[in-house]
Amino acid sequence: MQQPLRFAPASVRTIDGAELLRDAEVARTATPVSSRGLPITLRGVRKSFGDNEVLRGIDLHIPAGQFVAIVGRSGCGKSTLLRLIAGLDAPDSGTIAFGDHDDARAQVRMMFQEPRLLPWARVLANVEVGLGAARRSPDARQHAEWALHEVELDAKRDQWPTVLSGGQKQRVALARALVSRPRVLAFDEPLGALDALTRITMQRLLERVWSDQGFTGILVTHDVAEAVTVADRVLVLEEGRIANDIQIDLKRPRSRGAAAVAALEEAILRDLLRDAADDKE
C-alpha cells in the first residue's frame, strides 16, 4: 500500500526532496509491535557551556520503540543531547521524561565510537561488565552469553579484546550495552571508526537487534545515508534546535542503492550544506 511520506510538522521547514519520493515504494515503518522501549519526551531543554548556548530549547517526543537518527554538523550539540537523555549530564532548564517510569535513567544505555573494552578481561567478561552490580548474580554468565549470541559473536567469548577486529570490538560493546536489556539505547556515532563494508554489516546488525529487542533507539551519526537506511525518523539538529524532522516510511530492510533512500539522503544533505553556505554569507 502506498502512503505519502509524512514530512516535518508545520513548525519546521520541509525538504524539496520529498517531491522525489512521490512515486517511491513506501510503507508504514515497522516499529516493533511488541516494543519494550520507553517513550521519551523533551520539553524546552536547554544547555549552555559558559557563553556557548548549545541546546536552545529542544521539544521532542519519541514514541516507545522508535528508532530515531540525529544528524547535524560537528559541534551542533548531538553528543550533548544524548548525554542529557542518558542522564550523564543535566539540562540547565526543561524536562526529559520517559513515560511513567521514574527510574528510566537506569534503563538507558550508551554506545560510543570507541568500544571502551577492558583489555585485561576476556570478551565474555567484558560483556558481563554491562550488568553493573548484577554481574555477581548466578545467571550473569548466561545473560552475557545471550548478548554475545545476539551480536553473532559466540565464537569469540574466550578471546582477549586485542585480537579482535574493529567491527568485532564494536559488537562486544553492543553486547555489553544489550546485556541489561535496556529499554532505551543511545548510540553516539558507534560506527564512525569502521571501514565502509564493516559499517554496512554493522548497520544491518543494529537494525536487526533493534527489531528483535524492541528498545527505543537514538542514533547520532554524521553519515546521512546510515540515518536514512536504519532509522524510522531523522532529526536535523541545527543552532541548538531541531530544524527538521523527517519521517522515513520506507520498507525495511533498505538498501543504500535504492532510489528512494538515495533521494532522501541527497535532500537531507542538500539541506545541511545549504545551511553551511548560509553561514558563510
Ligand SMILES: Nc1ncnc2c1ncn2[C@@H]1O[C@H](COP(=O)(O)OP(=O)(O)O)[C@@H](O)[C@H]1O
Ligand atoms: N563538557 C563541556 N564543556 C564545555 N563545552 C562543551 C562540553 N561538551 C560540549 N561542549 C561544547 O558544546 C558544543 C557541542 O558539542 P557536542 O555536543 O559534542 O557536539 P557534536 O556531538 O554535535 O559534535 C561544542 O561547541 C563543544 O565544544
Ligand SMILES: [Mg+2]
Ligand atoms: Mg559528538
